[in-house]
Amino acid sequence: MTAAQTTDISENSQGAGPFLVTNRLILSIAVPMTLGFLTTPLLGLVDTAVVGHMGQATLLAGLAVGAILFDLLFTTFNFLRAATTGLVAQAFGRGDRAEEQAVFWRSLIIAVVCGTAIVLLSRLLLAAGLWLMAPGPEVAAVTSTYFLCRILSGPAALANYTILGYVLGRGQGTTGLMLQTLINGINIVLCIFLGLYLGWGVMGVALGTVTGEVVGAIVGFAVVYGRFDRTVSPSWASVVARERLKPLFGLNRDIMIRSFVLLGAFALMTRIGTSLGPLTLAANAVLMTIFLVAGYYLDGLANAAEQLTGRAIGARFRPAFDRALRMTAIWSLALAGFTTTVFLLFGDSLVDLLTTAEDVRAEAYVYMPWAAITAMTGALAFLMDGVFIGATWSRDMRNMMLAAFAGYIVALCLLVPVFGNHGLWASLNLFLLFRGLFLIALVPRRTAQTFLAAQ
8 A cells, every 4th residue: 555545545534435544543433432431330330329328238239130120121222223333334434325314214213113112011021020030029129119210211212222323333432422421411410319319219310310311312313313414315215125124123133132142141140149148139239330330441442343344344445444453452452451450459449439338348349359350351342242243243243142151151050059159250251251252253254255245
């Protein structure tokens, strides 16, 4: 590649065709989204702290079970965000602006329909969730209060997945940061005000979430729709065309299965934690919040990988794909190492911020190192998820998640009976490792096939 060609490519940051992947381009997506995503575990920290400062392990355990149920519901629908990002990124790389908008409308329709169905089926879903998690009567009562209030945010929460997927697909990290900060900022403020100041407890936490999601959906839709180029607006016929819907539904199916298995792994961890007693369950709830901090911290780079690899495939330009993969991997592993070090040094202090219950604190201290290393064991998994979403290799991602889950089950069966909660956390770290290693093993072959087919 000549110097002149490099200059031409590097300046092609907005249009279709070849482009140069730089640290600046990666960070322009990753940094805003890292900051935006960090507000989500920050919200989890605040929710846990608000309930934890009430000094009752039962309330904290009830919130933990409720949060897992919503993860099973809403994160199962994360395909709306992921599939939208991948398809929009590839359309962006091709320069197909009409298809970018069409993908948005298809995903938004699915989001509103599914969100409404969730609300209508809320009591049935709650009953199934309580049967699955099998908490004690007092914990179940807390979970029910939280669940039946927060479920009202269903349509708005799923619409926000589509909106975020669209802006990420176009590489608009700053817009994503603004929307995530708005949603979670409102949520945090109202959680503290309603939960602590007004003394509404778990109900206040749930109402804060509902309000944040609804406001975020309204503002996000206004921002996205206001930026549409009306000269290339897709027709309704093209939005609902069968040949266009088929790839979206195929991606949605595979990513939904993958997301459901992932959340099933977390739910299984909570279920096993429940069998180890309320104290261990409460301690694990605190430590899982720390794990989520590490995960969301690294998700910004995964989002950069999604957009850049998807765009490279749309542009049919393999050098950008290879460079994006290599550079985001370096950034991810470096940040993961830093995150693990920070948690190993200051994790106990963070536990103290989350709960005033001395017995929960003491229990959490014991298992803190396991939570701290999840950043390192999960870094490759998070990044590979981004690569496979951007490339729309959803079937491979689904299959490798199932294989990793099988390994997780084996680890649980072998380690938990012998080592108890230590075995539970060791199994989670192995699960994260399996996911990353299984996916990266497929990258060379799938990359060669994809770009050969594009020629």
